[in-house]
Amino acid sequence: MELEKLAQLKSGDPVLFAELVRDHHRALIALTVPIVGISEAEEVVQNAWLKAYQAISSFAGKSAIRTWLGSIAINEAKMQLRQRKRESLFSDHGDENQYTEDSLAQRFTERGHWQHPPAHWHTDSPESLLTGEQLAECLEKLLTAMPDNQRCILEMRDASGLPFDEICSELTVSSANARVLLHRARTQLFKLVDHYEETGEC
Amino acid sequence: MLSCRDFVNNADQLLDRDLRVSTRIALRIHLLLCRHCRRYVKQLARLIKAIPFIHNKATEEEVRKVMDCIHSHENT
Numbered sequence: 001m002e003l004e005k006l007a008q009l010k011s012g013d014p015v016l017f018a019e020l021v022r023d024h025h026r027a028l029i030a031l032t033v034p035i036v037g038i039s040e041a042e043e044v045v046q047n048a049w050l051k052a053y054q055a056i057s058s059f060a061g062k063s064a065i066r067t068w069l070g071s072i073a074i075n076e077a078k079m080q081l082r083q084r085k086r087e088s089l090f091s092d093h094g095d096e097n098q099y100t101e102d103s104l105a106q107r108f109t110e111r112g113h114w115q116h117p118p119a120h121w122h123t124d125s126p127e128s129l130l131t132g133e134q135l136a137e138c139l140e141k142l143l144t145a146m147p148d149n150q151r152c153i154l155e156m157r158d159a160s161g162l163p164f165d166e167i168c169s170e171l172t173v174s175s176a177n178a179r180v181l182l183h184r185a186r187t188q189l190f191k192l193v194d195h196y197e198e199t200g201e202c
Numbered sequence: 203m204l205s206c207r208d209f210v211n212n213a214d215q216l217l218d219r220d221l222r223v224s225t226r227i228a229l230r231i232h233l234l235l236c237r238h239c240r241r242y243v244k245q246l247a248r249l250i251k252a253i254p255f256i257h258n259k260a261t262e263e264e265v266r267k268v269m270d271c272i273h274s275h276e277n278t
Contacts (some may be wrong), residue, residue, distance in 0.1 A: 014269065021268045025260035049268045050275055066254060104210060112205025117238035121245050129252035139256060158253035164218065183214050190249055 010057045017053060024066055025049075027159055028073045030143075034152035035077040044080050048073040063161070070160030074170055102184065103191045118190075119198035129193065138202035142192055146185060153178055154185040204232045209239045217247055 009016045028048060032041045051072050059068055081087070107116045123129045130139055143151060152171065156162045168175050196202045209232050215221045216229050233240055260268075 014273075017272075018265050018269050021265045022260050024257075025264055025268065026257040027254070030257060046268060046271055050272055053272050102211075108205075108207045108210075112207035114206045114238040118242050118245055120241065121248065124248075126248065126251040127255050129248060130256050136256075143256070154253070158250055159256065161254070164220065179215065183211065186214060186246065186250065187210075189253070190246060193249060194245070 006059075006061060010059060012053075012056065017056070020052075020065065020069075021049060024069050027066065027155070028069060030151075031070055031155045031160055032073050032077045034148040034155070035074070036080050040080060041077075044076045045073055047080075048076040051076065066159075067161040070156065070162055071166075074156070074162070078170070103187045118194050121193070121197040123197065130189075132196070135193070135196050135202055138192060138196070139189070142188060146188065149173075150181045150185040150188075153181045154189075157182055158186070204228050206232075206236060206239050209233075209236070210242060213239075213243050213246055216243065217250065 005016065009020065025045065028045045029041050032044045032048075036044055048069070052069055055072070059065070107114060109115045121129070123132075130136065146154075153167060153173075156167045156170075157164060162170075164175070164178070167173075168178050171178070173181075192202055209229060212221065212225065212229055216226065221229070233243065
């Protein structure tokens with residue numbers, strides 16, 4: 001974000017704040033659904049926006065704005081759980097290896113060499129790689145079907161940019177398991193995009 | 203000798219710079235020798251950069267709802 005725009009935002013400009021809501025609201029919903037469930041995520045994110053609006057003048061700009069908003073939303077989600085005396089929907093299942101097979105496992109020979117190496121991807125820009133109309137639809141299906149714990153870590157780490165240590169402590173998950181979950185989530189996306197880039201279909 | 207499967211299993215951590223030096227060196231050496239894994243890690247990095255863009259923009263109605271709630275708190 002440009003400095004001038006950030007300064008205006010920090011001074012409480014409602015139009016710019018509405019722009020922020022437009023750009024990040026859906027991401028914050030996706031971030032909190034695996035923690036509080038779909039029925040309460042909207043309320044949690046609404047409270048997070050309120051907190052963000054009240055605190056925007058203190059945003060230091062050290063992290064990306066999405067990361068800052070993400071931390072606020074996670075705090076609100078945790079507060080909601082405490083108030084309702086509920087456990088997080090997210091759970092650390094221990095050894096993840098037994099739950100889902102690595103999506104790319106079939107792409108290797110028995111000795112671990114590539115049997116079906118990655119295709120050459122034509123799309124360059126991060127904004128357009130995942131937003132092709134047909135791909136976006138498949139991606140949505142994939143994300144919906146993804147186990148909550150994988151989705152949660154993908155949203156926190158890759159969609160919101162939260163630091164890995166913070167994610168492990170927020171979710172009380174061991175860093176080894178968090179790594180496995182993140183790897184599983186990313187390789188599912190990789191496989192989907194790779195197939196799409198290779199065949200034009202998904 | 204590191205296999206391509208081993209490389210892929212560690213590529214996330216290589217990108218996140220979260221590995222012991224000895225493992226990082228082994229992965230770097232593998233990369234020098236394997237063009238498929240070079241392509242894999244390059245495209246994985248591209249994919250990770252694209253993930254923040256997977257969420258659509260909120261609708262006008264969603265934005266209005268949030269802003270109305272903020273304004274109603276401001277007025278109380």
